[in-house]
Each structure stands twice: as structure tokens, then as C-alpha cells.
Amino acid sequence: MKKTIRFKLNGQPKSLTIDRERMLLWVLRTDFGLTGTKFGCGEGFCGACTVLVNNEAERSCQFPLEDIDGKEIITIEGLAKNARLHPLQEAFVKHDALQCGFCTSGMILNAYSLLLKNPEPSHKDIIEGMEYNLCRCGSYNRIVQAIQTAAKEMKGG
Amino acid sequence: MKKEDYMDIDFYDDRTGLPLSRREFLKLMGGGIVILFSVGDPLLLEAQRRRGQSLPDDFNAFLRIGENGRVTCFTGKIEMGQGVITSLAQMLADELEVHLDFVDMVMGDTDLCPYDMGTFGSMTTRFFGPPLRAAAAEAREVLIELAAEYLQVSTSQLKAEAGVIYHKSQRQKKVTYAQLTKGKKIVRKLKGKAVLEKPSDFTIVGTPVLRRDAVAKVTGEAKFAGDIREPGMLYARILRPPAHGARMISVDTSGAKKIRGTQVIENDDLIAVLNEDPELAEEALGQIKVRFEKLDSQVDDKTIFDHLLKVAPEGDIVSQGGDLAKGEEISKSVVEKTYLDGYVAHAPIETHTALAKIEGDKATIWASTQGPFGLQRGAASVLGFPAKKVRVITPFVGGGFGGKNSNQQGEEAAILAKLSGKPVQVTWTRAEEFFYDTFRPAAVVKIKGGVNGSGRITLWDYGVYFAGERGAQHFYNIPNHRTMAFSAGWRGAPGSHPFATGPWRAPANNTNTFARESHIDILAAKAGIDPLEFRLKNLKDERMIRVLQAAAKKFGWKPAKAPSGRGYGIAAGIDAGTYVAHIAEVKVNKKTGHVQVKRVVCAQDMGLSINPEGAKIQIEGCITMGLGYALSEDIHFKGGEIFDMNFDTYEIPKFSWLPRIETVLIDDREAAPQGGGEPPIICMGGVIANAIYDATGARLLQLPMTPARVKAAM
Ligand code: FES
Ligand code: FES
Numbered sequence: 001m002k003k004t005i006r007f008k009l010n011g012q013p014k015s016l017t018i019d020r021e022r023m024l025l026w027v028l029r030t031d032f033g034l035t036g037t038k039f040g041c042g043e044g045f046c047g048a049c050t051v052l053v054n055n056e057a058e059r060s061c062q063f064p065l066e067d068i069d070g071k072e073i074i075t076i077e078g079l080a081k082n083a084r085l086h087p088l089q090e091a092f093v094k095h096d097a098l099q100c101g102f103c104t105s106g107m108i109l110n111a112y113s114l115l116l117k118n119p120e121p122s123h124k125d126i127i128e129g130m131e132y133n134l135c136r137c138g139s140y141n142r143i144v145q146a147i148q149t150a151a152k153e154m155k156g157g
Numbered sequence: 158m159k160k161e162d163y164m165d166i167d168f169y170d171d172r173t174g175l176p177l178s179r180r181e182f183l184k185l186m187g188g189g190i191v192i193l194f195s196v197g198d199p200l201l202l203e204a205q206r207r208r209g210q211s212l213p214d215d216f217n218a219f220l221r222i223g224e225n226g227r228v229t230c231f232t233g234k235i236e237m238g239q240g241v242i243t244s245l246a247q248m249l250a251d252e253l254e255v256h257l258d259f260v261d262m263v264m265g266d267t268d269l270c271p272y273d274m275g276t277f278g279s280m281t282t283r284f285f286g287p288p289l290r291a292a293a294a295e296a297r298e299v300l301i302e303l304a305a306e307y308l309q310v311s312t313s314q315l316k317a318e319a320g321v322i323y324h325k326s327q328r329q330k331k332v333t334y335a336q337l338t339k340g341k342k343i344v345r346k347l348k349g350k351a352v353l354e355k356p357s358d359f360t361i362v363g364t365p366v367l368r369r370d371a372v373a374k375v376t377g378e379a380k381f382a383g384d385i386r387e388p389g390m391l392y393a394r395i396l397r398p399p400a401h402g403a404r405m406i407s408v409d410t411s412g413a414k415k416i417r418g419t420q421v422i423e424n425d426d427l428i429a430v431l432n433e434d435p436e437l438a439e440e441a442l443g444q445i446k447v448r449f450e451k452l453d454s455q456v457d458d459k460t461i462f463d464h465l466l467k468v469a470p471e472g473d474i475v476s477q478g479g480d481l482a483k484g485e486e487i488s489k490s491v492v493e494k495t496y497l498d499g500y501v502a503h504a505p506i507e508t509h510t511a512l513a514k515i516e517g518d519k520a521t522i523w524a525s526t527q528g529p530f531g532l533q534r535g536a537a538s539v540l541g542f543p544a545k546k547v548r549v550i551t552p553f554v555g556g557g558f559g560g561k562n563s564n565q566q567g568e569e570a571a572i573l574a575k576l577s578g579k580p581v582q583v584t585w586t587r588a589e590e591f592f593y594d595t596f597r598p599a600a601v602v603k604i605k606g607g608v609n610g611s612g613r614i615t616l617w618d619y620g621v622y623f624a625g626e627r628g629a630q631h632f633y634n635i636p637n638h639r640t641m642a643f644s645a646g647w648r649g650a651p652g653s654h655p656f657a658t659g660p661w662r663a664p665a666n667n668t669n670t671f672a673r674e675s676h677i678d679i680l681a682a683k684a685g686i687d688p689l690e691f692r693l694k695n696l697k698d699e700r701m702i703r704v705l706q707a708a709a710k711k712f713g714w715k716p717a718k719a720p721s722g723r724g725y726g727i728a729a730g731i732d733a734g735t736y737v738a739h740i741a742e743v744k745v746n747k748k749t750g751h752v753q754v755k756r757v758v759c760a761q762d763m764g765l766s767i768n769p770e771g772a773k774i775q776i777e778g779c780i781t782m783g784l785g786y787a788l789s790e791d792i793h794f795k796g797g798e799i800f801d802m803n804f805d806t807y808e809i810p811k812f813s814w815l816p817r818i819e820t821v822l823i824d825d826r827e828a829a830p831q832g833g834g835e836p837p838i839i840c841m842g843g844v845i846a847n848a849i850y851d852a853t854g855a856r857l858l859q860l861p862m863t864p865a866r867v868k869a870a871m
Contacts, residue, residue, distance in 0.1 A: 004182035016740060022347075023436065026435050027436070030435065035380070035381075035384035036377015036553075037377070038506070038509075039383065039508075039509070039584065040507070040587070041587040042586060042587060043587065043803050043805075045587075045803055045804035046506060046804055075377065076376065077376065077377045077378075080376055084404075085372070085375065085376070088376040089372075089376065091552035092371070093375055093377045094652070096371070096770065096774055098374050098375070099556075100506070100507070100553070100555045100556040101371075101374030101553065102381065102505070102506040102555030102556060104374050106379050108375060126812075127812045127813050127815070128813070130812045130815055131812050133810055133812075134810070134811065135506070136506050136556050136558075136782065136808070136809060137778050137782070137783030138779065138780065138782045139558065139774075139777075139778065139781075140217075140812050141781070141815060142774070142777070143567055143812075144812070144815075153159055
């Protein structure tokens, strides 16, 4: 059965007609060419595919497109505004919080929703909130520092 | 250079890897100044020698200063997170006196870059750095000569600064690089005579610089192999056996053909479904009915060690000295132990990925690979194309750690593109990644060591089976010793490992350092001496003494006999020319056996450090990654069947595992730069094992030190 799903993607209204279950990750990467959202494990374990759905971090490899209807999605490509990096992106650059960069989109978006809920997270809050996003290159320490810096920055601004 | 460091690399004549003739190539390059140079890579030279060839007089790397004054370096090395895209550019900018933003790096493109063996073994900085700097210095000399002509002054009166050449005393007399290269076409071959900048004159090298690829990576713009799009491309899913060695009995693909838009490829053993929608390809794969017959092999992750000892080949002596019998005789206590280490996966977050496109008689492959030229050759052979008709382009690589020296996915994409007539992307699932990984080999180390009454090590009889010999040789001052290696490197002999094995970040050295440093600690405890003091007492190597002392100072080490209950451990090692010493503090939950590493101090002596910030990041990365093989990572299998398919059962380090990490870089500005991407990982097994012993008195002899094993040892 055909169904038309309407949603906002990085601020733009979009619609897509589907006739079977499709996961958001593949729709983003193939139909919309937004390849900043990564495939890492396909089963919800790594967080490389994290996007924001109504400002909530979600694993797009596990998120059926049907559930997007009427919602707002932000991907890593939609985070910078008017060619200005978001404070989290800036902090990741400044702290060298990445190596290969494959986990980075997911890390930043997961941190984004964490900071929305908790603008002044403690070290422990950050660790707990980020726990299930995996980085094989071992950038964890710097990611924590970057999130702390971004939190300060966002409060000030 | 040790034998096994090159044994496992597939060499071929580097000239066949060069897709263009030198003339064609230089025509393509356009105007400007081009400096050709050879990377004096001992491995390559050794390979040439072994093939009975004379040394190549041709170049295998080059840099160009274009007519716009921009500097481009072309290299077959690739960027996979280790930061060389920054450190190589930095060296170049420094030597050439241009701003870092004026340097472009073209990496891992087999059409544009001269042959390179691959990015592994911490060799990029070590072997590529010095000739790159020499080439840049040569280019600077050419520029100064041109400027002297242009300004009508002698070269000695000129000085280069930020892309401009000035008269030393009359600064208004100046000319930019772009002005000098305009309309010129100068080609030089480096003979290695250019005068290098003195380390004390370095402006960019040795100072922290942020990654050049960071902005692209935080905005999602950085392209990895799976992000490349070609019109009409299809996504492939390939039918896999349930176990290594399984044989296909029957297959029925009719169900797959019913899935909309699916193209089924059946080519001998290769059965694949292609679809423009990756999820439909997945669905089609699920519709294939197939029967396999598994091999009747029973070896599993528990019995593997006995199996390995049984099939071990004759050993080779790595080093020896003195007399073992005499050593045993003069020892007051002799301890004999066997250390075990399981299979470990590379598990980069990006799985093996490639996109292949064939146009006429030419193939282009974008691949996540550590060895673009190896893939070029492999793909050429499966396609039946000459190598020069295969172009491999390496976008950013999402982690490699040794695992992406193997290019199976690129060959699969190439053959599927040929058979289907469409561009084809192959992205391995996580289960495929765990199945076809070239695992770090399971290994056994047997050590017999002795100490005399005054705390001197008097005996060291060491045998490593299947790990490989990198790091096997001890560096202590031991009069009677022998080090043997059984098995030809980390690939093992046929019939030894149930699946493919290969180099894993600091190959062999993780296993060897775990065993050696554990055993040294056991001897220290036997002698009743503080483990740091015991090491210093038995060392003559000044560099090793210096890193150990540096780590101890940073940590605030207070001498005590182990087990002291404090949970402090120490370990040291040498890898890729770099010396490292680690001190760790752990907390062991006596009820569950769970180990939390609280703090790790790492001191590292890597000679001149090109990018200290980069080196620190690599240390942090190594320590974090090393927690995994030390505490949890272990491939579970039976016969050729691998039970780990995702990160639920194969646990890699997470945020909460993180210790406080402190680093000390012993920067030796006059010493040659050494590798930094691997050495700091080698001590992680040993340092944690020794800290667990110090905390609990329990000695762990097997990696990983899972809660169950820690509990059992207590
Ligand atoms: S790809 Fe979605 S969680 Fe790993
Ligand atoms: S930076 Fe490579 S996985 Fe995180």
C-alpha cells in the first residue's frame, strides 16, 4: 500500500511516497544524498547513524520512515547555520575530537540532544549520555572535552 | 629491518604500478616546478633486493609547485585517522616556507600518485618524512635560483618566507613563488643533496596544529568510499557461507529475482544480488535458498592454543647470548609460564566499502583501503585488465588499524561491476566485517626466566608462537638469553588458523609486550623488588631508562613491592623505533572481576615529533583502543564459524571505560622522527595485567582479562 510521508529535513519540507518499510538511514543516504549520516553496524549498536528527530537523537538505521511523518529531522549537514559552524562542530574541531571522523556525525548529534536536555552536564552526565556511541579511534576523551566547551559556549551565546 | 616486517607484504615491481609513462605523466602535470624523489623505504629496497633487481633509479613520490604558487604533494599514502594528511603537509610547508593553507595533499590515487606499498607499520612519517622534506628543500633551492635570476642578485642574498622570496637586506626586492613558476616547466630529480632546514629553524613542524580535515568531518562533507555516488549505481549484497571452509551444495536464486529491480549475479562461487536500493538488495539476499556443507573442524576459542602448539613449525632464533644452562644454574629462582592471547578484530567503524565503475576498458574503484596499489593489482587480476587500466581512488578511510590492507571488497565490487555493466557499491555489513576480517592471530608465548639473589635477571628463554616476532626481542640486560619465534609471521602457515589473520595495529608487539612485561613483573615479585626499580636495575638501554623515569615522575611513583594493594602497574616496550613506558592504576571489583582502569600515564620517545598534538592524539587513541584487547575483545568461534556478528557480543571500549590519560613526549629535536600511530598501544595488556596483580595478587596469563577470568584468577 502506498503511503506519502511528509516531514521537514534540515528545515526544508519534504515528502516521499513509500510502499514498504524503509529505514531512515538509507532514505537519507540514497534518496536525499545526505551521506554525512553513516552506516556502522546496522543494528543500533554504534550510533554512527544518529540523527535528530524532533531534536531527539535517534538511530536512523533502526528508525522506520513511517514514524517520521509530520516530524522534523536534522542531519549533520543541517547543523551549521548560514555557513557558521554550530558551537559543537566548532568545539570538535578545536579539541581535535576526531581521527578518522567516521563516528563524528553521530557523536555531534547525540551530544546536541544531550545538551538540549541538560545544558550544564557534568563529566559523568556526558559519559552516560554518550556511552552507546562508539569510536574505534579512541577519541572519547577529546569528545568529552569538546562537549564541555560547547556547553559553555552555548550558554554564553 | 626484521624479516617478518616485509614477509607479509605482497610486493610487485613498483614500475608496473605506475599507470603512465614518465613522459605522459609529466605532460599531465602541467607547468610549474616538479620535484621527483624516491622514498628510501628499507622495506621496498629489501623487496627489490630479494627479487634480484637492482635498485630503482626512478622516483616514487613527488611534489609540485603549480603556476599559481600552490604546493601539491602526491603520495600513495592514505589518511585513515592517523593524521598524516596534516603532518606531511606540515613538513612540506615548513621546508618550503609557505603557509600550511597553500599545501594540497593528493593521496592514494593510483592514477595521480606514484607507487606506494601501503599505509601501515607506522612508516609514513618515518620513511616518507625525510625524503619529502629533502624534496621540499630542493624545490626551495630551485625557487631561490629562479628568484636570483629574476631579481638579478646572488642566491646567498635571498631568503624565502611565506611563499615569497625576499632580498635579505632590501625587502622591497621580492618575488612570489607564483610569479616564479608562471609559464615555467622545471623538473628535478632529487639526489638528496639539498640542505635541510635545521630542526631549530622549524616554524611549523614541532608545533601543535589542528587537523586539516576536521571541518569537512564535522559537517558531514568529508567523503568516504560509501559516500561516492555514480549515476545508475547499484548496491550489492553477496551470499556468504555460514563458516569459513564451508562448501555450497545447492542454491536457488529464483526468490531473489522476484524482488523489484533486482539483478542476480551467479558467477561460480560468487552469488550476489544488486539493486539500486540497498534495502531491497538485502531483502533479495534473504530470498536466496542455499545449502552449505561445513567443514568438520572442531577447534574453538578454547582449544585453539593446544592446536597452535601442535601445528607450530620449527622455530627461528631471533636473538641469543650467553648460556641458558649456566643461567639456570646461577638463578636463585626460575619461573616458567605460558601466556595466551585470543583472536582480535580490527573493527573500524567504517566497514570495508568500495564502489567500482567500468567504462570501456578502464575501471575506477573508490575504496576504503590502506593499500590502493595492492587493490589496483588485485582488481586488475580479477577483471583481466592490465594494472594501468585500473584506477583506485582512496577517499577518507574510516579507520583501518591494519585491517584494510586486505582489499577483498574492492575486488568484489570490480567483478560485480564488470558482470552487471553498472557501477556497483559493496559495503560489508558488520557481520561480514567480523567474518572476513584478517584477525590479529591467536598466539602463545612460553617464557622461562630466572633471577639471582641480588635481583639481576640471569636467565631468559623466550618462545613466541604465531604472534610474529615484532617486539619479541627483550631489551633488558640479561647475560643468558634466547628468543625464538615459531611461525612465519602473523599470517601463520596453512592449517594453523581457521580463518584469515593479518597485521593488527602494532602487529605481534601487543602479544609479545604483554608476555614479556608480565614475566618481568613476576621476576620482580620473586626478587622482592619494586617493579620500577627492578626494571631500572636490569636495564642498560639509556632511552628505555629515560622513558621509564619520565613516566614514573609524571605518575608520582612510590616504590613498593607488588602486590601492594594499590593497583599500580608498569610496562614498557619498543615499537617502530619508538620507546614507550606506561604506568596504570586500576580498580578491581572483587565480586564481579570487573576491572576499571582509572589512570594511565604514557611516556614516549619518538625522536623528533613532527606534530606533537597529533602524537598526543595517537597516544590517547592507542590507550583507549588498547583497553579493548586487554579487557574484552576476543573472537568467539568454532571451526570456521564466527559467532561474533556485531558490537553486542564483541565489545569495544566505550566512553565509561576511559581512564584519565596523561602523556609525556620526550622530544628529541635532533633525532629522526619515528612511528607514533602504533607504539603506545603495545603496553596495554602488560600494564593492566601488572596493575591487576598489584591490586589483588592475581596473575592473569591470558588476554583479554575478562571479568570471568579475573574472578577465576583471584
Ligand atoms: S549504524 Fe545505526 S547504530 Fe550503528
Ligand atoms: S574518529 Fe574514527 S571512529 Fe571515531
